[in-house]
Amino acid sequence: MAVEATNVRRRNNITERGNPAGRVLLLAHGFGCSQETWRLVVPLLEADYRILLFDHVGSGSSDISAYDRGKYDSLHGYADDVVEILESLDLTDVVFVGHSVSAMIGVLAANRESSRIGALVLLGPSPRYVDTDDYVGGFGKPDIDNLLDSLDANYLGWSTTMAPMIIGNADRPELGDELTDMFCATNPTIARHFAHVTFLSDNRADLAAVRVPTLVLQAKDDIIAPIEVGEYVHAHVLGSAYQVIDAYGHCAQLSEPAEVASAIRAFVP
Amino acid sequence: MTMMTPEAPFEELYQNAPCGYVSVSLDGVIVRANLTILRWLNRAEREFVGTRFVTLLEPGARMFYETRQQPMLLLQGEVREVSMRFQRPGGEVLPVLVNATVVTSEAGEPTEVRMAIFDVTERHQYERDLIEARRAAEMSAERVRALQDSTTAFAAAADENEVIEALAANVRAAVAATAVAVLREQDTGALEIVGGVHPLDDVAPGTRWSAYDTALAAMEHLSIGSITEADPETAAAMRMARVESFTVLPVQNEQGVRGLIVSFFGRERELSEAAVDLKLSITKQAMQALKTMRLQRQLEQLALYDELTGLANRKLLDEQLTTAIASCLRDGTALALMFIDLDGFKAVNDNLGHRAGDTVLREVAARLRGVVRHNDLAGRLGGDEFVVICENVDEDSALAVASRILEAVRAPYPEIPGSLPVSASVGIVLTLPSAHSVPTSDELLTRADAAMYRSKNGGRDRVTIELV
Numbered sequence: 001m002a003v004e005a006t007n008v009r010r011r012n013n014i015t016e017r018g019n020p021a022g023r024v025l026l027l028a029h030g031f032g033c034s035q036e037t038w039r040l041v042v043p044l045l046e047a048d049y050r051i052l053l054f055d056h057v058g059s060g061s062s063d064i065s066a067y068d069r070g071k072y073d074s075l076h077g078y079a080d081d082v083v084e085i086l087e088s089l090d091l092t093d094v095v096f097v098g099h100s101v102s103a104m105i106g107v108l109a110a111n112r113e114s115s116r117i118g119a120l121v122l123l124g125p126s127p128r129y130v131d132t133d134d135y136v137g138g139f140g141k142p143d144i145d146n147l148l149d150s151l152d153a154n155y156l157g158w159s160t161t162m163a164p165m166i167i168g169n170a171d172r173p174e175l176g177d178e179l180t181d182m183f184c185a186t187n188p189t190i191a192r193h194f195a196h197v198t199f200l201s202d203n204r205a206d207l208a209a210v211r212v213p214t215l216v217l218q219a220k221d222d223i224i225a226p227i228e229v230g231e232y233v234h235a236h237v238l239g240s241a242y243q244v245i246d247a248y249g250h251c252a253q254l255s256e257p258a259e260v261a262s263a264i265r266a267f268v269p
Numbered sequence: 270m271t272m273m274t275p276e277a278p279f280e281e282l283y284q285n286a287p288c289g290y291v292s293v294s295l296d297g298v299i300v301r302a303n304l305t306i307l308r309w310l311n312r313a314e315r316e317f318v319g320t321r322f323v324t325l326l327e328p329g330a331r332m333f334y335e336t337r338q339q340p341m342l343l344l345q346g347e348v349r350e351v352s353m354r355f356q357r358p359g360g361e362v363l364p365v366l367v368n369a370t371v372v373t374s375e376a377g378e379p380t381e382v383r384m385a386i387f388d389v390t391e392r393h394q395y396e397r398d399l400i401e402a403r404r405a406a407e408m409s410a411e412r413v414r415a416l417q418d419s420t421t422a423f424a425a426a427a428d429e430n431e432v433i434e435a436l437a438a439n440v441r442a443a444v445a446a447t448a449v450a451v452l453r454e455q456d457t458g459a460l461e462i463v464g465g466v467h468p469l470d471d472v473a474p475g476t477r478w479s480a481y482d483t484a485l486a487a488m489e490h491l492s493i494g495s496i497t498e499a500d501p502e503t504a505a506a507m508r509m510a511r512v513e514s515f516t517v518l519p520v521q522n523e524q525g526v527r528g529l530i531v532s533f534f535g536r537e538r539e540l541s542e543a544a545v546d547l548k549l550s551i552t553k554q555a556m557q558a559l560k561t562m563r564l565q566r567q568l569e570q571l572a573l574y575d576e577l578t579g580l581a582n583r584k585l586l587d588e589q590l591t592t593a594i595a596s597c598l599r600d601g602t603a604l605a606l607m608f609i610d611l612d613g614f615k616a617v618n619d620n621l622g623h624r625a626g627d628t629v630l631r632e633v634a635a636r637l638r639g640v641v642r643h644n645d646l647a648g649r650l651g652g653d654e655f656v657v658i659c660e661n662v663d664e665d666s667a668l669a670v671a672s673r674i675l676e677a678v679r680a681p682y683p684e685i686p687g688s689l690p691v692s693a694s695v696g697i698v699l700t701l702p703s704a705h706s707v708p709t710s711d712e713l714l715t716r717a718d719a720a721m722y723r724s725k726n727g728g729r730d731r732v733t734i735e736l737v
Binding site for chain 1: 364
């Protein structure tokens with residue numbers, strides 16, 4: 001399928017940083033975030049790598065009108081977009097760095113287009129969040145409903161307070177930094193759907209199909225993707241490297257950006 | 270009421286403030302907490318300080334904190350009025366609103382996070398009700414929108430195919446499916462894909478999936494909720510097609526024709542009762558649209574065919590004659606128009622009544638159909654006047670058809686006594702349309718009519734041919 005480069009650029013709000021001669025790093029954000037999540041990591045890598053950032057459709061400054069509920073009802077729809085991004089820019093041997101749910105999106109994309117994705121860095125990956133009889137993902141089904149309640153409670157005033165931020169706030173400078181606004185500006189209907197897709201997907205079977213060099217980056221203490229889950233991913237991705245970084249919480253790229261950056265450097269010098 | 274000691278007024282304000290205060294290290298560990306929050310959560314300071322803050326939240330709130338609130342806090346330096354839910358030791362939940370700020374050192378390095386926590390138990394139930402009401406309103410709005418969209422799409426569809434494609438598209442949108450296929454059961458029992466996209470058929474064309482038979486046998490909505498629920502053949506195709514689950518909705522129209530609406534999903538899904546119901550409503554709309562189209566087609570049939578004999582009527586004959594002239598002109602072939610008037614028909618009507626007359630007309634029509642060539646069109650102009658259009662003929666073959674007509678019409682009619690014989694007077698106009706002279710259909714009819722009169726005047730039961 002031919003992909004119109006400018007359409008993809010606009011759809012996924014692709015931005016580029018760093019050294020044009022360097023190896024390409026495609027940084028992908030997780031649920032609840034936007035490409036802003038890489039803000040602290042990018043300066044540490046931009047001297048040596050060509051860095052591409054993007055927003056998943058429905059997040060950040062992506063083109064919300066491209067949000068097709070059927071397409072984005074599974075991670076395959078997001079993986080299609082990643083492949084399209086690489087095709088539209090005609091990139092090969094890219095290092096895909098995926099945080100959280102984007103780690104699995106990267107696995108799906110690499111399994112489809114291993115010529116374009118040369119390596120995977122999976123930061124806080126979890127192939128399945130909900131426990132089964134013989135698998136510990138860390139959460140039960142009721143927890144997911146609970147998450148949706150939390151989400152709704154936090155977006156209770158969304159339509160009135162968030163809408164002005166989405167349509168631009170030139171005349172309301174008090175709303176602050178524009179990038180941060182976009183980070184906050186999440187359509188609750190889409191956020192709810194993305195939460196469903198993120199936390200109710202099961203991609204365990206896709207791990208064994210990975211054929212590109214892979215680094216599993218696991219935070220020491222992460223309740224969303226606990227250490228056992230990181231070990232599971234490492235064990236099921238053939239020949240993967242595994243590194244535990246000294247970070248607390250699910251967003252090591254924000255809490256320990258230097259650790260994350262140096263792990264990426266060591267893996268893809 | 271706590272007594273205030275003059276030595277530590279600010280400490281006292283802090284400890285017993287009307288809101289909870291918690292300081293958290295950048296590692297997420299609680300380093301300080303005031304008495305208010307300890308009281309609210311029913312915890313002792315020694316078990317509270319040193320605990321990971323996030324573990325105090327109930328699991329769902331924990332997930333939202335880690336994926337959304339914490340990153341926002343780190344990026345923005347603060348968050349305001351975010352909703353969290355603490356879990357008390359007994360399992361009871363304390364809903365709160367939190368303002369949090371990242372504290373930085375003089376050098377601008379973040380040092381810790383400070384949170385002010387407000388108990389919102391009172392307004393919580395009200396908010397819950399609000400959320401429930403909003404969800405219900407959104408759901409019904411979505412349902413109405415889906416039904417409106419499909420009504421509009423079906424009304425705009427020009428033919429059956431467009432209705433079926435619109436059905437697939439609208440069901441897909443309504444249940445957020447990766448793909449939707451529409452299948453129809455043929456007379457042979459085979460299932461044909463008549464619209465939409467069928468990812469399993471793309472990887473294994475022509476396969477009859479066992480789930481379809483199960484759904485058709487029960488005529489009930491069927492869900493294959495995961496690859497492990499499917500039989501091995503289906504499971505293999507699902508893996509290849511990246512289908513993790515699918516649902517099958519069997520339907521049947523008034524004619525008894527059965528169909529399947531199959532929705533494919535890229536993850537394990539179970540549809541709610543409301544979603545299945547919506548799918549069924551959209552499908553029923555489509556079936557109604559198809560039924561309306563069928564009725565319209567029947568009406569068109571009625572408008573083009575003679576009610577008594579089932580032959581083409583004057584309107585259709587006119588249309589077909591014009592088309593035939595054009596195609597003979599294009600192909601350089603000859604065209605024959607035969608005008609047939611019955612002999613002795615008036616006597617039958619006068620002596621035996623109109624019912625007997627109608628019987629003769631129906632029988633003549635059947636005999637005409639039997640003796641014309643496969644591609645010829647026989648029609649009835651009215652009364653006892655018939656017409657046959659023969660494309661791609663020469664004089665001999667036109668005369669051969671005409672003589673078969675004479676013979677067929679002349680043969681006895683079982684319900685009519687031999688004293689009332691019926692025969693045919695036939696006039697033929699044979700033309701080779703050319704760029705110089707393209708006859709109109711009216712001209713041809715007039716000439717064929719005139720030739721028929723010559724047969725009539727020449728003694729009936731005969732053929733007159735005119736070459737133009």
